[in-house]
Amino acid sequence: MPHTVTRPNLYARRLPIAEMNVTPFIDVLLVLLIMLILAIPMPTNVTPVDLPADTARLPVLESNAITIDANDRLSWNGVPVSAEELRAQVSAASALKVSPVLRFEPDALASYDTAARTIALIREEGAESFTFIGNEKHRNF
Secondary structure, three states: OOOOOOOOOOOOOOOOOOOOOOHHHHHHHHHHHHHHHHHOOOOOOOOOOOOOOOOOOOOOOOEEEEEEOOOOOEEEOOEEEOHHHHHHHHHHHHOOOOOOEEEEEEOOOOOHHHHHHHHHHHHHOOOOOEEEOOHHHHOOO
């Protein structure tokens, strides 16, 4: 039997590959992801506070009253103060060797937002001795 060599038909049509090459697509996505990560600013937890230049302060007693009236005005021992002045007073009280008691007494009609910001201010200034006064007024809504 004669041995015949069959040649492939060079003119036969090849079927197209049905799979898409996703490697370049993934490479581009990874580069974009790295660029996005590098472009995001680093988070900072810094809150700039402009402290007043006036060094005149109210006296700090053994027990100091911080009140908020119905019109959301702050007071330090009965003297109206701004939030910056209150911050300075609480800071001065916290700096003493024996920390004085800070009594917080908001009016029943004072806004919750002002009371919450005042409590946060007192906490930020490092007050160690802090108490709520007059909570019994708020027992019934």
